[in-house]
Amino acid sequence: xxxxxxxxxxxxxxxxxxxxxxxxxxxxxxxxxxxxxxxxxxxxxxxxxxxxxxxxxxxxxxxxxxxxxxxxxxxxxxxxxxxxxxxxxxxxxxxxxxxxxxxxxxxxxxxxxxxxxxxxxxxxxxxxxxxxxxxxxxxxxxxxxxxxxxxxxxxxxxxxxxxxxxxxxxxxxxxxxxxxxxxxxxxxxxxxxxxxxxxxxxxxxxxxxxxxxxxxx
Amino acid sequence: xxxxxxxxxxxxxxxxxxxxxxxxxxxxxxxxxxxxxxxxxxxxxxxxxxxxxxxxxxxxxxxxxxxxxxxxxxxxxxxxxxxxxxxxxxxxxxxxxxxxxxxxxxxxxxxxxxxxxxxxxxxxxxxxxxxxxxxxxxxxxxxxxxxxxxxxxxxxxxxxxxxxxxxxxxxxxxxxxxxxxxxxxxxxxxxxxxxxxxxxxxxxxxxxxxxxxxxxxxxxxxxxxxxxxxxxxxxxxxxxxxxxxxxxxxxxxxxxxxxxxxxxxxxxxxxxx
Numbered sequence: 001x002x003x004x005x006x007x008x009x010x011x012x013x014x015x016x017x018x019x020x021x022x023x024x025x026x027x028x029x030x031x032x033x034x035x036x037x038x039x040x041x042x043x044x045x046x047x048x049x050x051x052x053x054x055x056x057x058x059x060x061x062x063x064x065x066x067x068x069x070x071x072x073x074x075x076x077x078x079x080x081x082x083x084x085x086x087x088x089x090x091x092x093x094x095x096x097x098x099x100x101x102x103x104x105x106x107x108x109x110x111x112x113x114x115x116x117x118x119x120x121x122x123x124x125x126x127x128x129x130x131x132x133x134x135x136x137x138x139x140x141x142x143x144x145x146x147x148x149x150x151x152x153x154x155x156x157x158x159x160x161x162x163x164x165x166x167x168x169x170x171x172x173x174x175x176x177x178x179x180x181x182x183x184x185x186x187x188x189x190x191x192x193x194x195x196x197x198x199x200x201x202x203x204x205x206x207x208x209x210x211x212x213x214x215x216x217x
Numbered sequence: 218x219x220x221x222x223x224x225x226x227x228x229x230x231x232x233x234x235x236x237x238x239x240x241x242x243x244x245x246x247x248x249x250x251x252x253x254x255x256x257x258x259x260x261x262x263x264x265x266x267x268x269x270x271x272x273x274x275x276x277x278x279x280x281x282x283x284x285x286x287x288x289x290x291x292x293x294x295x296x297x298x299x300x301x302x303x304x305x306x307x308x309x310x311x312x313x314x315x316x317x318x319x320x321x322x323x324x325x326x327x328x329x330x331x332x333x334x335x336x337x338x339x340x341x342x343x344x345x346x347x348x349x350x351x352x353x354x355x356x357x358x359x360x361x362x363x364x365x366x367x368x369x370x371x372x373x374x375x376x377x378x379x380x381x382x383x384x385x386x387x388x389x390x391x392x393x394x395x396x397x398x399x400x401x402x403x404x405x406x407x408x409x410x411x412x413x414x415x416x417x418x419x420x421x422x423x424x425x426x427x428x429x430x431x432x433x434x435x436x437x438x439x440x441x442x443x444x445x446x447x448x449x450x451x452x453x454x455x456x457x458x459x460x461x462x463x464x465x466x467x468x469x470x471x472x473x474x475x476x477x478x479x480x481x482x483x484x485x486x487x488x489x490x
Contacts, residue, residue, distance in 0.1 A: 003487045072441055074473050074485045211475030 006071045010080065013063050014139060017084050017091075020056045021135045024095045025128050027053065028194060031101040032124040035187060036117050038109050046102035050095055057092040061085055076208070083208035087138065090197045090204075094131070097190040097197075104190075108183045114170055120184070123159045123191040126152070127198065134201040138208070146205035149198070150216040156195035163188040237265040240432050241286060241323075241402060245300035248281050248290065255281050257460040258300070261451055263402070268424055268433040270443035270469065273453035274489065278461020279436045282453070283404050286434060287323035288316040304402075321348060324395035328407040330387035332379030332394070337362075337371050340379040340390055344398040357397055364430075365393035366423045385416025389423065396431070403427065405435040409442065421446045440485055444473045452481045 027046055034042035064085045067073060073081055130149055137145040167181040167188075199216050206214050239262035248256040256278035263269050263286075271279040281290070288309060290296040301308045309319045332340050341358045350357060358375070362368040367389040371382070379390050388408060395403055405424075409417040417439075424433055424446055437443050443450055450472040452465045465472060465481045476482045483489050 002489060006487070074440070074444070075476055075482050077486045078474065 003071075006067070006073070006077075009063070009067055009071070010077070013060065013067065013081070013084055016056065016060050016063065017088060018135060018139070020053065020060060020088060020091050021131065023049075023053050023056060024091045024098070025131055027095050027098040028101075028124055028128050028131075031098040031105070032117075032121050032187075032191075034102055035105045036121055038105070038113065040106065040109055043102040043105040043109070047099055050099045053092060053095040057088045060088040064088075079208045079211060083138070083204040086204050087135075087201050090200050094194050094197045097194050100190050101187050104183050104187055108180055111180060114167075114177055114180050114184065119159050119163045119166070120187055120191065123156055123163070123188065123195070126156050126159070127191055127194045130156075130195060130198045131201075134198045134205070138201065138205045141205070141209050143206045143209040146202040146209075147214075147216070150202035153195050153199050153217070156192055160188055160192040236267065239263060239303075240265045240305065241434075242303045243282065243285070243300065244303060246282065246285060246302060247299045248278070248285060249297045249299075250293070251295045254458065254460040256285075257456065257458075257462045259463045261463060261466055263432055263434055264449065265432050266428050266430075267448040268428060268435060268446060269449040269451060270447035271434065271436045271451050271453060272438075272440060272443050272484075273461070273464075274455065274484065276459070276461065277453035277455050279451075279453045280406055281461065283406055283434060283436050286402070286404055287320045287325055289320070289325065291316055321398050322400050323402040323404060324398065324400035325404045325406070326388070326391050326395055326408045329411050330384055330391050332382070332387050332390050334378065334380055336376050337379050337382070337390060338375040341393050341397045344394060348398055350398075361393040361397040362390075364396055364427065365389045366419065366426065367393055383416070385412050385419055388412060388416070388420060392420075392423065392427075396427070400431070402432045402434065405433060407436055407438060410438060417442070440473075444469060452476075452478075452484060454480055454484070 027049055030042055030049075031046045033039070034046060064081050067081055068078075130152055134146065134149050137149060164185065167185050170177045170181045196217060203214060203216050206212060242262040243259045246256065246259040246261075247254065259278075259282055261282075271283060273279050284290045285298055285302055290298060298310060302310060304319070304323065307314070309316075309323075333343065335343065338358055341361050342354050345354065345357055359368060359372075362371060367386060370386060371377075371390075379387065382390060388411075392403070392408075409420045412420065421442065424435070427433060435443075435447065447469045449467065450469045451463055452472065453461050454464045456462055465476060465478045467477070471477075472481065473485060476485065
């Protein structure tokens with residue numbers, strides 16, 4: 001087999017991407033946990049952790065650029081490297097949403113939650129599950145599985161609709177709840193966007209495998 | 218550098234123009250050297266004012282195919298060509314075809330620059346002279362050297378020997394010599410492999426410029442060169458019987474980003490051997 005060094009570098013880049021994926025998954029889990037338990041310290045940790053996620057993303061981008069510059073990858077290799085670069089960007093944005101949730105938590109921590117959170121943690125759980133599965137499909141270079149994962153974005157969208165209606169009901173019935181409900185709506189929006197970014201990762205997987213651009217959103 | 222900055226516009230114009238008719242086509246082209254079959258059943262078309270790159274590993278027959286395009290293989294006694302090579306719908310291997318006339322219309326530039334041991338002026342004028350060119354020879358020399366992007370560098374020393382030029386300049390002189398006899402196809406057999414990177418880029422820019430008036434077919438071992446400079450790419454491989462054959466042919470941007478055949482994929486991503 002030729003190109004041993006190149007293949008090894010690609011392998012390393014893939015591992016860096018998976019490591020970024022776990023960092024992001026952890027950030028999402030912690031952000032929603034901080035909100036659910038009104039934990040200021042945990043929310044602070046999520047906000048500070050974002051720096052490490054950004055650094056990891058730049059590391060992947062730098063390595064990808066270096067591979068393109070020095071190894072002149074073509075065809076499947078080229079698509080793969082570009083896909084990794086884009087996925088790293090998606091992951092970093094997902095972490096920004098998690099950081100956003102942590103910041104919202106700090107803003108509403110002084111008041112009791114409107115209600116025990118059920119649907120928001122579910123949205124976060126599904127988002128995290130889809131994220132790990134999407135990364136797995138990318139590693140396996142399985143386009144069909146990527147398509148199936150992207151379809152599950154609907155589950156998160158439905159929960160978002162549900163949360164939206166519920167919070168609206170709170171606001172209509174008692175306008176003193178408006179500030180708190182609005183903040184929770186922003187949280188829901190962030191979670192919905194996280195799942196959308198998973199769909200983008202699935203699109204990149206199909207592109208890397210087949211060379212086709214398929215809109216899945 | 219100015220030349221290089223012109224390139225994106227030129228490329229865009231080329232891409233926007235619809236692909237015209239095939240100016241040359243190989244039909245079931247096979248080549249034997251004695252008992253050995255070097256090329257098997259190649260079917261391939263070259264389009265007007267486009268650059269087609271022939272790529273593939275050593276021994277895949279790409280240079281042999283190139284040499285068939287202007288009957289250069291006639292000069293190898295044991296070479297036997299079967300099938301057809303159509304040029305403007307005429308088989309150049311047909312009866313009553315003069316190979317010298319074929320080579321006038323379908324010029325060739327070789328791997329190693331090979332100027333005649335004559336002056337720069339005579340290198341360009343010589344072919345036209347023996348072809349009975351009647352116009353102003355000075356104009357033809359200037360025009361050909363300008364088209365070959367060499368005029369500004371040599372206009373004050375046209376009487377100097379062609380061999381006094383640098384390798385890259387010599388190769389552009391050979392291109393000027395090829396276009397002075399006004400062919401419409403130029404075959405290039407690894408025209409830049411003996412040159413340094415800057416001279417290589419100059420030749421590639423020049424190829425883009427030349428597509429305004431000529432159709433170019435280039436054999437290259439340099440995949441990046443094929444990717445950078447050609448509109449179409451043909452990938453050749455070697456069969457188990459050691460005969461070269463065409464694996465895949467298509468627009469360069471497709472062959473290099475999403476080839477259809479796994480053999481092409483393996484070759485251009487370097488997963489061979």
